[in-house]
Amino acid sequence: MSIVIKKKTAHIASRDDLLVDGAALFISLLAMIIVLYPLIFVISASVSEPMEVVRGNVRLFPKGFTLEGYQRILEYQPIWRGYRNSIFYTLSKVVISLFATLSAAYALSRKNLRGRGFITFYFMLTMFISAGLIPTYLQVQRYGMLNTVWPIILMGTVSMHNLVVVRTYYTSSIPYELSEAAFIDGCSDIKLFLKIILPLAKPVIAVIALNVAVAEWNAYFTPMIYLNDSKLYPLQVHLRNILIMGQTQDFMGSDPEELADMVRLQQLRESMKYGLIIVSTIPLLVVYPFLQRFFAKGVMMGSIKG
Amino acid sequence: MKAGGIYWQKLGKDIRRDYQLYLLLIPAVLLIAFFHYAPMWGIQIAFRDFKPSLGILDSKWVGLKHFRRFLKSPNMLQLVGNTLTLSVLGVLIAFPLKIFLALVLNELRNPGYKKVVQTVTYAPYFISYTILIAIVNIMFDQNIGVLTHLFQALGANANDCLTSSKAFPWMYVCSGMWQQTGYGAIIFMAALAGVDVSLHEAAMIDGASRLQRIWHINLPGILPTITIMFILTMGNLMSVGHEKALLMQNALNLEASELVSTYVYKIGLQKTQYSLSTAVSLINSAVNVVIMLTTNWIVKKMGQVSAI
Structure with missing residues (x-):
């Protein structure tokens, strides 16, 4: 049964x-x-x-074959300048973010730091209140940084979120006995940080670096409002002007030079549109599967807040 | 007096001992000071008629004039309504889909195939908003849009998806789902990996089917994660960003696509009504702070409960 x-x-x-x-x-x-x-x-x-x-004959596979679009892109200087700018902004921002975040998070991870609560509060408050678009813009103007690279590579480099992720990593993944032993041997804080903590923190460094890099590579808004000189534009601002604004009628200038520019952009747009999407997206999509584990790890780290 | 003296002595000693820690804090503290706290000085222009030529302190103090003007304007309800529509739609549709995808991926047996699916669905997360919207525009193009044709074949009129106010919330939320579902599923996948295997074994012995196990073991197993993520999502109810919406806006869908955040940008930087823009963003931040503090409070409460 x-x-x-x-x-x-x-x-x-x-x-x-x-x-x-x-x-x-x-x-x-x-x-x-x-x-x-x-x-x-x-x-x-x-x-x-x-x-x-x-x-509308293309549905899935190519119809006919031509690399004309890519040819046009190759010849279109602003795109390559934008590419260079984007690489420069992204690298600078990653370096500055890492420098500020890793060192500050180390100080915050040390329990004997006087005023730790206050300093943590100082960083945490930025999560809740910010000056807003216009006051920030006016302040950057007062610094004389409009139309320079500085707001692009300095703003948003330190976030409470990243500080917490790194600090949690220091305290939970690096045994404190290691630091203690180093202190007994007369090691100073900075030496300990550089020689022992940083080499052990490689996974979290990768996570922060990749997240900052992707965010910066894809950012268009901040550069758009702080930069006027198109020579300084990163790739994404060019993409917006060619791919998005070329389509809507919103920004027909009255300036004849600007209008001629628009007509030229319109023609260029149609021929380059598809290739441009590929050229700007493929590098990231090709590299990402190999780095995927770091991104996935980053999601986890972000979710276990201290 | 004496105790106070000892306190200061000790403080001085501690600071001298740990001066290197304070050195390490300097870059981050300065960056935050210059780009977060210093600009807050300018918030007062919300209470003044700010004219750049006069400077902040010499512009006329007008109290709550700009706040009143915004709160009384017919725009206000529309902007708030549009913003809420997007975030509520997101919570109702996009959020459950992430859980669903995680549950489905969890049932795939071949680890290699599972990895491929994960990699593919996660990929759009790395695409920028400009490219995302460019692709949306191509897919919904009136003449060559593949989705336009698809919807037409299904008997729906999809000619004006890009330029209709009615379609805008759906376009916004669905393009977001295309981009973010794979990424959002990761956290639930991790939670699923933590579900106790012995529960499944016990259920199998009792003759529970796989669907039953998904429903009665997996789903309750990740419920704490779902709850936390849900609350965090609710915390962002009023902070729908301007970046993506700005790219999707055109004169024809403005009725639905003008959000509080895009309005702040437009009246501020395009129409240079600095004071009004600052007042609007101040109101929005205040609402955000209340929502965020509430959600944080709820999360903390829940954390205590689940700890017990």
Whole structure:
């Protein structure tokens, strides 16, 4: 009797198993198609004959083959200058963020620091209140930093969130006995920080660096409001002007020079649109699978707040 | 008096002993001082008729004039309504989808395939807003948009998705889902990995089906994570950013796409009504602080409960 029942449940379980397996497989495939289709379409459109694209004949695979769009992009100087600027802004911001965050988080991780509560509060308050767009803008203006690289690479380099992530890593993943032993041997705080803590903190350094880098590489708003000189624009501001603003009628200037610029941009836009998306996105998408574990780790670290 | 003296002596000694720690704090403290606290001096222009030529202190003090002007304007309700629509839609649709994706991924048996799905669905997170919106514009283009044609084939009119106020909240939330679902699922995946295996074994012996185990073991197992994430999402109810919305805005969908944050930017930097813009953003920050403090308080309360 009992054997019969066992057999029966086993049978039901396996049919049910197959159902869940099938559903999970189907849903995951669907999710991948939804994510990948727009990207594949853009790749195909970027190498298709422009006329085929405009007629709507490109659905999945390229129709005809031409690298004209990419040729145009190669010849379009502002994009490459933007690329260079973006690399420079991203690297600078990562370096400054790491420098300020790693060292401050070390000080905050030390229990014997006098005024630790107050200093933590000083950083924490920025999570809740900020001056807002206009007062910040006016202050940057007062510093004489409008239309310079400084607000781009200095603003937003220190955040309470990152400080907490790093500090938690120091206190939970690096045994305190290590520091104690070093102190007994007469090691100073800065030496300990540089020689012992930093080499052990590589995973969290990677997490912070990658997050800051992605955010900066993708940022358009801050550079857009603080920079006037198009020579200083990062890639994303160019992308916005070509890909987004080229489409809406919002910013038809009355200045004839600007208008001529617009017409030229409009023509360029159509031919470069798809290639531009690829050129600006592919580097990140190619590199990211290899760094994925750091990003995933970052999500975890961010969620275990002290 | 004497005790006070000892206190100061000890403080001085501690500071001298740990001076290197204070040195390490200097860069971060200065960056925050210059770019977070110093600008706060300018918040007072919300209470003045600020004219750049006069400077802050010489501009006329007008009290709550700008606050009243905004609170009385018909715009106000629309802006708040638009902002809330986006965040509430996000909570109702985008948030459950992240949990759903995590539950589905958790059922995939082949670890290699699972990894591939994760990598692919996570990828759009790295795409910038400018590129995201460019892709949306391509997909919904009136002539060649593949999704436009798809919706038409299904019998829906999708000609004006990019320029209609009705479609805007959906466009905003769905493009966000395309970009963020894979990323948002990670945290739930991690929680699922922590669900006790022995519970599943016990349930299997009792003859529970896989769906039953998902429903009765996995879902309750990650409930604490879901609750915390839900509360954190609610904390951002009124802080829908301007970056993405600005890129999606055009003259035709403005009725739905003008948010508090985009309004602050427009009247401030484009129309140079500095004082009004500052007042609006001050009101918004105040509301945000209240919401955030409330959610933080709830999270703390819950943390105590779950600790017991």
